[in-house]
Amino acid sequence: MKPARQLNNSSKPFPNQQSTLMLPILQKTNTYGLGCGHTFTNAYGLPMREFICYHHEMVLIKESPKKVVLPPPEGGQTPFVPSFRVTERMLEEFHKAVEEVEAKRLKYTFTTLSKDDTSSMRGRGWEDAFGTSDKAEAGRRARALGMEMEWLPGGGVKTILGPGSLTEVFGGRKGRRMWFNTVVDMHGKETSSAMLADGTEIPETFVKRCEQIIEEESIQFKWEKGDVLFLDNMALLHGRRPSLPPRKVLVATCK
Structure with missing residues (x-):
């Protein structure tokens, strides 16, 4: 078994342990004794040519897990972002708006078909x-x-979540x-929305600037064969850069 290695292959310099940033992920390791229960993989073949937006895993459900990610063979770098840095910078630029959204809380909607569309x-x-x-079972x-559900003509369903922080x-x-929401990913999309819980729209300038800040704060993790990446899901947003096939990602979630 190889010893753990300090992360040193990010496009942004990785802070040392004396830094005030104190990222919750400090090393990557070749150790496979995860002890995290079930392991999952991509269930429905998301297009590898597309970027997966930054997110906390399962951010909209009651108990969000921690996460372990195993690497793709080529491409598909995993960028991650210290979530508290997004909050700090948004408060610097949009203090009144952030506190207003926090007070009024958030509501999300998402519309899905009956069957998967892997394109x-x-x-x-x-x-x-x-x-x-x-x-009936899906509703339960x-x-x-x-979540609440509204069944649509043609077999699709609209799910409604909230109010959330x-x-x-x-x-x-x-x-x-921590910037523990999915506003950037769901706001103003064809099949989803993110708004205030009272139905008021969130200003586009607020969402777009947040998206820019998240990217500016991102650290690019470049995979090497045998790596295992441990992420604190409560403290880090993560995404996925476009990848070349074949790609298989195994994920173990831990409480």
């Missing part, structure tokens, strides 16, 4: 998402996750406010 980054069908083709599972503070992370 689309947003093509996961509700049968795959909820693991059943029975509408949605409610358990805190813009930021969160988790124990053991120095009281920092």
Whole structure:
């Protein structure tokens, strides 16, 4: 078994342990004794040519996990972002707007078809998402996750989530406010929306600047054969750069 290696292959310099940044991921390792329970892989073949937006894993459900990611063979770098840095910078530029959104809270909607559309980054069908083709059972599972559902003509469904927070503070992370939402990913899209809980639209300038800040704060992790990447899902946003096929990603979630 090879020893753990300090991360040193990012396009942005990686801070040392004395830095005030204190990233929650400090090393990558070739150790495979994960002890994290079930391992998952891509369930419906998201197009590898597209970028997967920065996100906290399962940010919209009641219990978001920590995450372990195993690498692709070529391309598909995993960029990640210290979530509290996004909050800090958004507060610097949009202090009043951030606190207003926090006070009013967020609502999300997402519309899906019945079957998967693997040509689309947003093509996961509700049968795959909820693991059943029975509408009543899908409804029960949605409610358990805190979602409402509206069935649409043609077999699709609109899911509604909220109210939710813009930021969160988790124990053991120095009281920092994490940018724990999916506004950038869902705002103003063809099949999804992110708005205030009262139905008020979030200003486009707010969302676009947030997207820019997230990219500016990103650190690019370049995979090497045998790497295992441990991410603190409560503290890091992560994404995926476009990749060349074949690509297989295994993910273990840990509480």
